[in-house]
Amino acid sequence: MGITQTEGGVTAPKGFQAAAAAAGIKYQGRNDMAMIYSEAPCAGAGVFTTNIVKAAPVKWDKNVVDTSEYVQAIVVNSGIANACTGAEGDSCCRQTAQAAARALGIPADSVLVASTGVIGAQLPIDKVTAGVQLLARGLGSDRAHSISAAEAIMTTDTKKKETAVTFSLGGKTVTMGGMCKGSGMIHPNMATMLCFVTTDAAISHEMLQKALSADVEDTFNMISVDGDTSTNDSVLVLANGMAKNPEITEENEDYRLFCQALNQVMTALSQMIAGDGEGCTCLFEVKAAGCADKAQAKILAKSVVTSSLTKAAIFGHDANWGRILCAMGYSGADFDPEKVDIYFESAAGSLKIVENGVSTGYSEETATRILSQEKVTCIMDVKMGEASATAWGCDLTFDYVKINADYRS
């Protein structure tokens, strides 16, 4: 469809700059703040946690996205989440945005803020505002700057997460880039997930929000269980129009291509989060096929990908299909267990392990070889229709427990 994977992240599109800084908020000896800045005002869109307990930056950003004329910068910190922090937490967001506004010469209500880290602690606001000064002075649009920014927002992540694509709209080359942080957990998005997408496409605020809201259903919400969201989860998209394509203001062909590009970027970033689960050793992809409708397919795929017993079995390279059928059975979706086929696939091959609800008498040795890869796919066919859905997660390992028992100390 004319969408090409390219090098880079949030600074790949025209007019976007990024920076990282070591503000000493909680971590020592590493960058813990990042900034994204657009030379031109942007249409902005956001999707946020559905948790009743919303961190201060989520409340700030939702208001900015809904009411500001435009957005132009994002300030992010890692180490402290600024969640459950009351009025002082709200004030921190305002002071951070005001500091960035002064340093960049833009309105405070065009500055988005995001935080990730420990819940309940207050941000050291003096360090944050000092960090904002460093960020504004350090902005740059080259590859090194996007790498540093992607690294600065990591918490328990083991790898930075960036991607970018180019495509053509109305004869103009358009670029879209993104970075994110997050670790797939037992319930994947109980960890804070932050995602920032930039594009030089020209698109209205309304259409950008529509595209983003629809896309998260098939991407970030498929590495999560509905409702099991952290206090800080945020996906923010900025579009500055500097590619000079005809502005997208309705659901035309350009809009559909834009949505495909957004899906490609968000799917890549979702898989990076799922595959970098805390302590995990593999990306676990689960496809529910042959379903009566998409809703059923999503419920089945998510139930299996979040089953702790299944995830522990994947870590052990054990084709424990009983746990998969069990997780399908308690998902709440209706199906006939005696019609289910189950397959495992990876770079090492493909194997049908269950047919009509019972074992095919497959080779355990072959199964173990297939399960010993960096990406493992499980396909469940319930033979009820044509709908399907894919969810992403990871295996459950010793290190997951270690990370989460020790995280705060």
Added chain:
Amino acid sequence: MGITQTEGGVTAPKGFQAAAAAAGIKYQGRNDMAMIYSEAPCAGAGVFTTNIVKAAPVKWDKNVVDTSEYVQAIVVNSGIANACTGAEGDSCCRQTAQAAARALGIPADSVLVASTGVIGAQLPIDKVTAGVQLLARGLGSDRAHSISAAEAIMTTDTKKKETAVTFSLGGKTVTMGGMCKGSGMIHPNMATMLCFVTTDAAISHEMLQKALSADVEDTFNMISVDGDTSTNDSVLVLANGMAKNPEITEENEDYRLFCQALNQVMTALSQMIAGDGEGCTCLFEVKAAGCADKAQAKILAKSVVTSSLTKAAIFGHDANWGRILCAMGYSGADFDPEKVDIYFESAAGSLKIVENGVSTGYSEETATRILSQEKVTCIMDVKMGEASATAWGCDLTFDYVKINADYRS
């Protein structure tokens, strides 16, 4: 209320015998089958998994409980769950019951069967029926027999689980005993939970089923997340009437006392399962208080007790209240996060750590001391009403992962 804790398990009530045998079904060098037998025919009641995928013994037992005139024996095996085994699995249940019927001289439709272990494998029926012969010959009513039976049904359990109480109905001394197996998991009842309660009370089948169905809502269903049930979960109760109390056939005073005794037995067994979670180091009790209604209280208590992040923090003796508030926030229950108080309690003391949604500035040292006990209680007060609910779970440890990565091999 005149209910006295006493020594023993399923053989404590009059007329009940038990046995254990080493049938070599999967485990070597240990007992892997158990039998409970009543000298007199019993009223029987059962509550079973809500999983769509139901193991063969669950289907067999549900039919026996619903349609048989009486029940008189239970045959249990550990090692293989007889789940996802198709027609052959159903046949195994029938053959097991027939073998017990012949050996004991009772009808096959008065024999209940139960299995726990690996899903998907077929039972070696010859070993099972040979085991039934050993069991029938080995029956006895003394303490040693109930201990052996309770040990034979263990899988990943680290301790046998038994309890018994006595109370008085119509001037007669009535005894109730129980044993169970099960390990509290991340979603606690994804592990198979089997529970067997015996009593010499005289009570009709209808009233016994009513008492059992009501009680599991406050006991075994509070160590579980609704719907996240294994393929084999079963709670079976047998009442043989040998205490010669006036038979309970309506909701009178005797029925209410019977229900209290049942609740005491089932609560004790539930806590034993929760506190013997796979790899766990402590029993984690969560009370939601000040709730608008019982439904809200249950949702909040269960969401916190099953939060993997909270459970990992408890293992680390870390008062990570942000994770507790987060788990309340995504539970689906409505409340005001800025009104929540949170307390931790244990044998080492009590501490208010959150008031109106923010930290009380408590001593981390005191908190760690309170959290370093064998039983830790978290109380959340949402200040909306008078309702409360309690859920039980355990911490999440390295050993949980080890057990579940290696379990099948």
